[in-house]
Structure formats: structure tokens, C-alpha cells
Amino acid sequence: MEALGLLLHGFEVLLTFKILSLMMVGLVLGIFVGVLPGLGGPNGVAILLPLTFTMDPTSAIVMLSCIYWGALFGGAITSILFNIPGEAWSVATTFDGYPMAQQGKAAEALTAAFTSSFIGSLVAVLLITFVAPSIASFALRFGPPEFFAVYLLTFCSFVGLGREDKHKTVISMALGLLLTGIGMDTVSGQLRMTFGSDNLLRGINFLVAVIGLFGISEILLTMEERLALRGHAAAISLRVVLKVWKDMPRYWVTLLRSSVIGCWLGITPGGAIAASFMGYNLAKRFSKDKDSFGKGRIEGVFAPETAAHASGTAALLPMLALGIPGSGTAAILLGGLMVWGLNPGPLLFVEHKDFVWGLIASMYLGNIVGLVMVLSTVPLFAAVLRVPFAAIAPMIVVSCAVGAYAIQNAMFDIWLMLLFGAVGYVFKKIGIPLAPLTLALVLGNRAEDSFRLSMIGSGGDMRVFWSNGLVGSITTLALALLFWPLIASGVERLRGAPVKPPMQD
Amino acid sequence: MADPAEEPRAVASTRAVEIVVSLLLLAFAALMGWDNWKSGAGWASDGPKAGYFPFYLALLLGAASLFGLVKALLSRAGADKPFVHREQLRRVMQVLVPTFLFCLLTQWLGLYVASLLLIAGFMRFVGGIAWWKSLLTSFIFAIAMFVTFDVAFDVIMPKGPIEALLGF
Numbered sequence: 001m002e003a004l005g006l007l008l009h010g011f012e013v014l015l016t017f018k019i020l021s022l023m024m025v026g027l028v029l030g031i032f033v034g035v036l037p038g039l040g041g042p043n044g045v046a047i048l049l050p051l052t053f054t055m056d057p058t059s060a061i062v063m064l065s066c067i068y069w070g071a072l073f074g075g076a077i078t079s080i081l082f083n084i085p086g087e088a089w090s091v092a093t094t095f096d097g098y099p100m101a102q103q104g105k106a107a108e109a110l111t112a113a114f115t116s117s118f119i120g121s122l123v124a125v126l127l128i129t130f131v132a133p134s135i136a137s138f139a140l141r142f143g144p145p146e147f148f149a150v151y152l153l154t155f156c157s158f159v160g161l162g163r164e165d166k167h168k169t170v171i172s173m174a175l176g177l178l179l180t181g182i183g184m185d186t187v188s189g190q191l192r193m194t195f196g197s198d199n200l201l202r203g204i205n206f207l208v209a210v211i212g213l214f215g216i217s218e219i220l221l222t223m224e225e226r227l228a229l230r231g232h233a234a235a236i237s238l239r240v241v242l243k244v245w246k247d248m249p250r251y252w253v254t255l256l257r258s259s260v261i262g263c264w265l266g267i268t269p270g271g272a273i274a275a276s277f278m279g280y281n282l283a284k285r286f287s288k289d290k291d292s293f294g295k296g297r298i299e300g301v302f303a304p305e306t307a308a309h310a311s312g313t314a315a316l317l318p319m320l321a322l323g324i325p326g327s328g329t330a331a332i333l334l335g336g337l338m339v340w341g342l343n344p345g346p347l348l349f350v351e352h353k354d355f356v357w358g359l360i361a362s363m364y365l366g367n368i369v370g371l372v373m374v375l376s377t378v379p380l381f382a383a384v385l386r387v388p389f390a391a392i393a394p395m396i397v398v399s400c401a402v403g404a405y406a407i408q409n410a411m412f413d414i415w416l417m418l419l420f421g422a423v424g425y426v427f428k429k430i431g432i433p434l435a436p437l438t439l440a441l442v443l444g445n446r447a448e449d450s451f452r453l454s455m456i457g458s459g460g461d462m463r464v465f466w467s468n469g470l471v472g473s474i475t476t477l478a479l480a481l482l483f484w485p486l487i488a489s490g491v492e493r494l495r496g497a498p499v500k501p502p503m504q505d
Numbered sequence: 506m507a508d509p510a511e512e513p514r515a516v517a518s519t520r521a522v523e524i525v526v527s528l529l530l531l532a533f534a535a536l537m538g539w540d541n542w543k544s545g546a547g548w549a550s551d552g553p554k555a556g557y558f559p560f561y562l563a564l565l566l567g568a569a570s571l572f573g574l575v576k577a578l579l580s581r582a583g584a585d586k587p588f589v590h591r592e593q594l595r596r597v598m599q600v601l602v603p604t605f606l607f608c609l610l611t612q613w614l615g616l617y618v619a620s621l622l623l624i625a626g627f628m629r630f631v632g633g634i635a636w637w638k639s640l641l642t643s644f645i646f647a648i649a650m651f652v653t654f655d656v657a658f659d660v661i662m663p664k665g666p667i668e669a670l671l672g673f
Contacts, residue, residue, distance in 0.1 A: 054659045167572045171530060174566035178537055181559040190555040192544045193537055216604070223600045224593045390632020391624070391639075395646055397604050398620040401611065402650065406660045414608050422601070429588060430523050448558045456552035 010357030030070015096300025176440025216421025262310025279307030515587030615665030
């Protein structure tokens with residue numbers, strides 16, 4: 001139980017007045033981010049990242065991860081009260097949450113959502129506490145070829161398992177990888193793709209891209225759809241909370257199932273959104289009373305919220321242990337690590353114990369404090385949605401610009417943000433997914449470096465990626481995932497069965 | 506999606522936009538590929554040259570865009586699916602144009618003054634909110650941003666002549 005001792009040490013790091021107050025600030029900002037239309041987890045964290053530039057890494061990551069928890073909680077408020085999912089993973093919560101609010105049971109639905117979110121992330125944090133250190137120490141043996149194979153696995157699983165058109169995923173990913181190449185080449189020091197521009201010399205910062213792609217484009221989409229915010233009021237009394245909590249143990253199977261699904265999909269890259277739908281669908285399938293789903297059943301809130309939070313939290317596991325983010329927001333936190341001068345990956349557990357265990361301890365504490373906070377302050381945050389969008393939209397635009405400028409103190413980045421905003425708007429409308437682009441922007445340089453270091457090591461022999469059992473099986477798995485749709489239909493055909501589209505859950 | 510009150514007049518079909526985007530991406534891939542070919546896409550004695558990795562990515566991007574282009578040209582699927590209605594486009598422009606002006610003004614007036622103008626103007630002209638409310642809100646917001654970023658967290662924003670006049 002070495003982990004427990006280290007965790008206690010993590011709590012010691014946390015329990016200072018400064019860090020606790022930063023935690024509260026982070027949670028409040030995060031809930032705002034989650035509640036406001038046009039601002040979600042990834043861009044909220046990206047915009048607020050500059051606030052942390054002058055802090056020490058531990059305070060910074062605690063505040064940022066609390067923004068993340070806050071955003072996860074906040075997403076549920078809008079889905080239940082306004083039938084508008086604040087986040088993609090809150091969509092499934094609207095199915096039963098909004099009907100409950102319509103029936104005057106908003107307080108129950110909110111309590112159920114917050115509590116099950118808490119349980120989901122608690123399970124995921126336990127997983128991180130006890131599993132991440134062993135994965136990290138295993139990964140210490142990785143050399144450049146192994147790392148490249150893991151990056152390849154991440155990219156391939158996006159292409160092979162994603163539900164979008166394959167060529168669109170490839171476009172998004174290749175574009176992201178190309179954009180990270182702009183600027184000075186880290187291996188040879190040579191300039192490339194700068195076309196003589198001083199501004200391109202610095203390269204394209206992925207945070208600027210994220211703020212544009214998610215922040216600005218989201219505002220454009222929200223304006224286009226002209227959201228009419230008509231919500232239900234809610235205040236949560238202690239009586240309701242206790243009543244929901246008393247009923248909760250009856251749904252332990254649902255909670256457990258959703259937690260497991262969430263953890264699994266959270267660790268798999270690109271699985272965070274799928275988790276909430278899968279949790280919901282499975283709860284429905286195993287229920288004796290299927291028809292009551294979608295009409296305001298409390299189980300229909302428990303299932304997706306638990307899964308969404310579990311996956312959102314579990315997405316941090318590969319980020320901490322391997323330096324590979326499991327979700328968009330985890331990718332931005334990873335970018336934060338690099339800004340603060342930390343090198344994400346397995347060495348983090350050895351070289352920056354305080355930081356890692358402080359972060360893990362903050363996951364426990366942040367979720368507990370967050371739960372109490374959202375339960376007591378819902379009316380306040382629901383009131384935010386009554387502020388006219390004409391006032392909120394320009395404020396979000398300004399916040400985006402501040403975030404983009406602060407990263408490198410460059411006016412050019414504000415223009416870049418605007419460009420990425422327009423690109424993000426068009427891409428979303430024609431179905432080019434943005435998640436692979438973000439992932440490629442974060443991992444691009446590291447993937448290229450590990451590829452070239454492997455090539456230098458092997459003298460240009462591609463067989464280095466099959467040189468031992470470990471790297472060979474990861475590479476093979478990556479290629480298998482890439483061609484998974486082909487393999488699956490091939491197997492079907494060999495069996496003599498007619499090829500049919502995959503079953504919809 | 507379509508508003509029942511207005512006649513949905515599409516500005517462009519989804520298919521047309523897909524074709525244009527594919528062409529643009531193809532051009533971008535060609536430009537990047539050419540630049541990397543110039544910087545050296547082959548092998549040096551110490552491993553791949555600087556342009557090697559991005560050159561093949563440009564090829565990949567080009568191939569995927571070409572595939573998308575051919576697919577969009579052959580299929581009729583998105584032909585009558587509107588990309589954006591005129592009314593929607595007008596609303597999108599209501600944000601995009603002010604945002605563009607805001608970026609432009611930031612260069613000369615600094616971020617805080619530009620954001621004051623953006624928020625007040627947007628609230629007044631797009632939202633139809635009373636002048637005094639719009640001005641008050643934007644003023645409070647700009648001051649709050651200044652205190653948070655420039656004062657509390659030492660994150661320095663671009664400033665213009667008006668801040669200079671006030672001694673910042």
C-alpha cells in the first residue's frame with residue numbers, strides 16, 4: 001500500500017490556505033464554464049490556462065483540474081433545467097433529466113446527477129491512485145520506438161473506432177500533425193513551412209488553436225441556432241438530497257456498471273462521449289421497465305452521469321502515466337504541464353512526486369468540495385442562464401482573445417484564433433471531427449521526435465517497430481485498430497454471413 | 506433546425522461547401538508538401554531530414570482530401586442539404602464581423618478599450634439592450650478583466666493610448 005502513503009503526502013501538499021482557496025476559485029469558474037452555452041470543458045480550461053502561468057505547477061494543476069470538475073458538474077445543470085447539454089457528454093442526461101424538471105422534480109434530478117457524477121469520478125480516481133503508478137513504472141522501460149508505437153496506437157484507434165467518415169478523421173489528424181510541424185524543427189534546428197514569416201517561426205500553439213476551434217466556433221454555432229433559453233427554476237433542499245441518497249443504494253448495479261464503462265472508455269482515447277450514451281443504453285436494456293426511460297426516470301440520470309464523470313476522470317490516467325491524453329480537456333491539461341516546464345510521461349511519477357500526488361489528492365478533495373458547492377448554489381448558477389446571450393457572447397469572445405494572447409504575448413495569435421474559429425465552424429458543419437485535430441496538435445511534436453529518434457537509433461530500419469515483443473505487439477495492435485472496420489467486415493464475409501451495418505444500440 | 510416562420514433560403518448546399526473545403530485542403534497540402542520537399546524530405550546520414558515527416562503527412566492529407574473531393578462530386582447526398590440559411594448566416598455574421606473589428610481595434614486601442622466597445626456595441630445593436638445597461642456592463646467587465654489579469658495574475662495584455670494616458 002505504498003500508494004496510500006503517497007496519497008496522504010499528497011493531501012499534506014494540498015492542505016494550505018492558498019491551494020484550498022484556488023480550488024474554490026477553480027470550481028466556481030468551472031461551473032460557470034459548464035453552465036454557459038458556447039463554453040465547454042476544453043476551451044474553458046484553455047482560456048483560463050494563462051491565469052496559472054505565474055503560479056507554481058502544483059497550485060496551477062489543482063486550479064485547472066478543479067475548473068475541469070466544475071465544468072463536469074455544470075454541464076448537468078443546463079441539461080436538466082434547460083434541456084441544453086452544456087457538454088457533448090451531457091446529452092444523454094437530458095433524456096430523463098429534462099422530463100423530471102418538467103414534472104417539477106428538478107431538485108431530485110439535479111441531486112441525482114451531482115451525486116452520481118461524484119460516485120463515477122470517485123471510482124475513476126481510485127483506479128488512478130492504484131493503477132497509474134504501476135503503469136508509469138512499467139512505461140519507464142519504454143524507449144523512443146515504444147513511445148512512437150503508443151502514439152500510433154492512439155491515432156489509429158481514432159481512425160478505426162471513430163464513428164465519423166474515415167477520410168474526415170484522417171484529414172483532421174493529418175492537418176493537426178502538419179500544423180505542429182510548422183516552425184523550427186526540434187531535431188535539426190532547421191526552419192520549415194514558415195514561408196519567411198517571423199510569426200510562424202514560433203510555430204502554431206495548440207492552445208490558440210483550441211480556443212479558436214472550440215470557443216469561437218461554438219459562439220458562431222450558438223448564434224446560428226438562436227438558442228432560446230427557457231428553463232425551470234430549482235433550489236435544492238436538504239430534505240430532497242437525503243431522500244435521493246436514501247433511494248440511491250437500490251440502483252447500485254446501474255452505478256457500478258456505468259462506472260466501469262466510464263473508466264474503460266475514458267482510458268481509451270476518444271471514448272469520453274460514448275461512455276454516457278453507453279451507460280444510458282445499458283441501463284435501459286437491463287431494466288425491467290424499459291418504457292419508463294425518457295419520461296423522467298431517475299435511473300436515466302444516474303446512468304449517463306456516472307459514466308460521463310468516470311470517463312472524464314479516467315481520461316487523466318493515460319495522461320499522467322504515459323503522457324497521452326484520453327480526452328480533449330486532458331490534452332489541454334497536458335499542454336499546461338509543458339508550459340510549466342514539466343515533461344508529461346512516466347518520469348513524472350519519479351521526478352515530481354509532490355506534483356503527481358498533489359493532483360491525485362486534489363481529485364478526491366475537488367470532487368467532495370464540488371459536490372457540496374453545486375448542491376448548495378444551483379439557483380445562483382441557473383440564474384446565469386437568464387442573462388441575455390447578447391451580453392454573454394461578446395464577453396466570451398473577449399475571454400477567448402485574452403487567453404489566446406496571453407500564451408505567447410502575440411497579437412498574431414489573436415488573428416490565428418479567429419481563423420481557427422472560422423475553420424472550426426465550417427468543419428463542424430460538414431462533419432470533420434475536431435477531436436483528432438486537437439490530439440494531433442498536442443502529440444504531433446512528441447510523435448515526430450520519437451519516430452525520428454527511433455530511426456536514428458536503428459539507422460533507418462522500420463523493423464525497429466517490431467524489434468521486441470512489447471513494441472511489436474503495440475504496433476501490430478495499432479495497425480489492427482486502424483484497419484478494424486475492414487477486418488471486421490472481412491471476418492463476417494469469411495463466415496459467409498451477409499455484410500451488414502454494425503448493430504445500433 | 507429550420508425556423509417555421511421564415512422561408513428557408515439556403516446560401517449554399519453542404520455538398521458545395523464540402524467540395525470547396527476539399528479543394529482548399531488539397532491546395533494547402535500541395536503547398537506544404539512542396540515546401541517540405543524543398544527543405545529535404547529524404548534521408549541524411551543521421552536519419553530523416555527535417556521535411557521527411559511533414560512531407561508524408563502532406564501526402565496523406567492530400568490523399569484524404571482528394572478522396573473527400575471525389576466522394577462529394579460523385580454523391581448527390583448533400584446536394585439539397587443546406588449548409589446555412591440566409592437568416593442563419595446573417596446571425597453568424599453578427600458575431601463574426603464584430604469579432605473581426607474587435608481584433609483590429611485591439612491592435613491600436615489595446616484589448617481593454619476594444620473589449621469595452623465590443624461588449625457595449627454588441628449588447629446595444631445586436632441584443633437591443635438599453636445604452637446605459639450596455640455601457641455599464643461592458644465597463645464593469647473590462648475593469649474586472651484588467652484587475653484579474655494585469656493586476657492580480659501578472660498577465661499583461663496589449664494596451665493602447667488611453668491606458669497610457671491613465672499611466673499604465
